[in-house]
Amino acid sequence: MELTPEIRLKAILEGTGAGTWEWNLDTGEVIYNPRWADLLGYRLEELQPVTFKTWENLCHPKDLQEAREALARYLDGDAPQFDCVVRMLHKCGDWRYIHTRGTLLTDDQGLDTRWLMGTHLDVTREKLSQHQMEQLAKSLPGIIYTFVLEPDGRYYFSYLSDKTWDFYGLTAEDCLADPDKIFNLIHPDDLPRVHESIAVSAETLEEWVCEYRVLTKSGSYWLKGVSRPEKDPDGRISWHGMTINIDTQKNLELELEQLSITDELTGLYNRRYMLRKLQESVVQGERYGDTFSLISLDIDFFKIINDSYGHPTGDAVLKRFADIIESSTRKSDIVARTGGEEFIIFMPNTGLSEAGQVAESLRMALQTESFISDEGEIFSITFSAGVVNWSGSDTQSTSVRDLLSACDQSLYAAKRSGRNRIVADGDEE
Numbered sequence: 001m002e003l004t005p006e007i008r009l010k011a012i013l014e015g016t017g018a019g020t021w022e023w024n025l026d027t028g029e030v031i032y033n034p035r036w037a038d039l040l041g042y043r044l045e046e047l048q049p050v051t052f053k054t055w056e057n058l059c060h061p062k063d064l065q066e067a068r069e070a071l072a073r074y075l076d077g078d079a080p081q082f083d084c085v086v087r088m089l090h091k092c093g094d095w096r097y098i099h100t101r102g103t104l105l106t107d108d109q110g111l112d113t114r115w116l117m118g119t120h121l122d123v124t125r126e127k128l129s130q131h132q133m134e135q136l137a138k139s140l141p142g143i144i145y146t147f148v149l150e151p152d153g154r155y156y157f158s159y160l161s162d163k164t165w166d167f168y169g170l171t172a173e174d175c176l177a178d179p180d181k182i183f184n185l186i187h188p189d190d191l192p193r194v195h196e197s198i199a200v201s202a203e204t205l206e207e208w209v210c211e212y213r214v215l216t217k218s219g220s221y222w223l224k225g226v227s228r229p230e231k232d233p234d235g236r237i238s239w240h241g242m243t244i245n246i247d248t249q250k251n252l253e254l255e256l257e258q259l260s261i262t263d264e265l266t267g268l269y270n271r272r273y274m275l276r277k278l279q280e281s282v283v284q285g286e287r288y289g290d291t292f293s294l295i296s297l298d299i300d301f302f303k304i305i306n307d308s309y310g311h312p313t314g315d316a317v318l319k320r321f322a323d324i325i326e327s328s329t330r331k332s333d334i335v336a337r338t339g340g341e342e343f344i345i346f347m348p349n350t351g352l353s354e355a356g357q358v359a360e361s362l363r364m365a366l367q368t369e370s371f372i373s374d375e376g377e378i379f380s381i382t383f384s385a386g387v388v389n390w391s392g393s394d395t396q397s398t399s400v401r402d403l404l405s406a407c408d409q410s411l412y413a414a415k416r417s418g419r420n421r422i423v424a425d426g427d428e429e
Contacts, residue, residue, distance in 0.1 A: 019120040021055075021102070026114045028052050039098065039122050041091030060087035060095060067100065074102075082118060085127065097127040134161075142244035143167055147179075147227065149202055151235035155179055158238070167223065167243065169216050187213035187220065202237050205229050211246065221247035263337040265315055266322035274336035274344055278400045281348065285392030293355030295345040296407040297325070297362075297385045300419040302341035305381070309373035317371055317381060324369065328362045344407070352389035356424045359385045363422060382420035386410025389425060 019036030023029070030052050037044040040058060047054055056064060063086040070084040082102040087095040102118025136144075138161075146159040156179050160172040168175070168185055175181050186194055190212040201208035211224045227241020261273035269277075281292055299305075299321060306314040318341065325335050325343060334346040347355050363383065370378050388407045390398060398406075406425055414423040 020117070021120060022115060022117045023052060023102075024115055030055070036120055039120055040088055040096065058088045060089070063087050082116065085123065096122055097124045099123045138162070140242065142242040144242050145227070145240075147239045147241075149198070149237045149239075157182075167245065168214065169218060185214045185216055187215055189213075201229055201239070205231060205237075208239055208241070211250065221245060222250035223247075266319050266337050268322050268326070268343070269334060269336040271336060271338040274334070274338060274346065275400065277334055277346060278403065281346070282390070282392075282398075282400055282403075285390065287392070289391070289393040291349060291351065291389065291391040291393070293347045293350045293352055293387060293389045294403065294407045295347070295355055295359045295385055295387050296404075296411045297343040297345070297359075297383045298411055298415070299341040300382045300384055300415075302381075305379070309375070309377065309379075313371075313373045320369075320371065321366075321381070321383075324366060325362065328365060329358065350389075352387060352424055355389065356387045356422060359387055359422045363420070384411060384414035384419045385422045386412070386414055387422060387424040 019039050020033045021036055022031040028051070030050060032044060032047075032050055034044045037047055044050070059067065063084075067084045067086050070079070071082050073079040074082040082100070085097055085099050088098045090096045099121045100118060102116050105113045105115040105117050107113055133144075140161075140163075143163045144159070144161040145157055147155065148158050149155045157176050160175050162172055164170055164172045164175055164182075168182060170181055170185075183191065183194075194210055194212050197208060197210045200206075206229075208225065208227050208229065211222060213220055213222055222245070223243055224246045225241060225243045227239035229237050229239045231237045261269055261276075263270045278294075281290070284290060285292065299317070302314065302317075305317055318337070322335070322337065322343070325345065329335060329345060329347075332348055336344050336346070338344050345355075345358075347358070350358075363385070366381065366383065370380060372378055386407050386409065388403060388410060390403055410423045410425050414421050417423065
């Protein structure tokens, strides 16, 4: 059988389910194929006589004007073809979304005739799915998105819901055109972590979860992105997920975290934080050979201060003593109140001798300080201290517990020696 153009066209139309229409712009004559009527639940005979008015009567009134404007744009040369989606009334009484396309027929010389020809396709399912997606996106508390990473490293968003404006102050269209508009708003301290997490998810194809701050015209706040990747055979990876605002939750979390590691009275770190920091420093030091020193301080005869002047005065002494320590140490040092009148200073990248000098300078400075009780009595305080050093280059590793024990032993040695003095590790009597 010879595959004539007519046979091919018929097969294509039947395969796509398209209805065809032809309209003479001068005479108003119209021609529809049977499939055109089938789209709306009719047999073509039921719609006879078929005229241009037949189409108009079946169109939704609100869509008819948009269709006329689309046709005018095409005929005026402002659009490559007549293209629009209109709702048309089905025989059963509901509205169907019909995608209309058409172009002017050209003659043998390539000149336009007055016949406009095209197709109708039922896109109701697609339009309803799109509408449902739009409504879902509006009801959800975050941005729905699809982020794409090409094998050559290019990345872009193929979909963004309208809440992009609420979160970033940017339209979805702007961000679809330039994904860096979003990435440029991420806090500089968080941006490397965001890129790294994307790279890890791309490598492992595991769920991407990342919390990060953004800096917008509305201020700085925390966002959380969650998405699941899928990889195409050509290597393209697409993440489908949602971004939500977690600023209130994150700030509360950070506040609770700060409270959990802070001494309520002095505002210094507490024992829990110091132990965590020491453990991290030991692990890092064993890997890179770092060194650090510890100073353990204990106010001499603090119980007498409480007994003589009362606990409010004792609390005032502790807070003042904490301020003196902080003002006498470096920003890189960490100061913690680890007990009633006990304090520890963690000094990274500091040798034993240098730490001992800091402790001695602090002891001398405290001797010039005067304290006043609630009754106006003036008194002074002293402290005893033990100093130890730890180095990752030591052949024999020391646990945090052993390190603190050594520091306490130096402190006890200072107390046994008469108090108001500093004992460095190895100097004990």
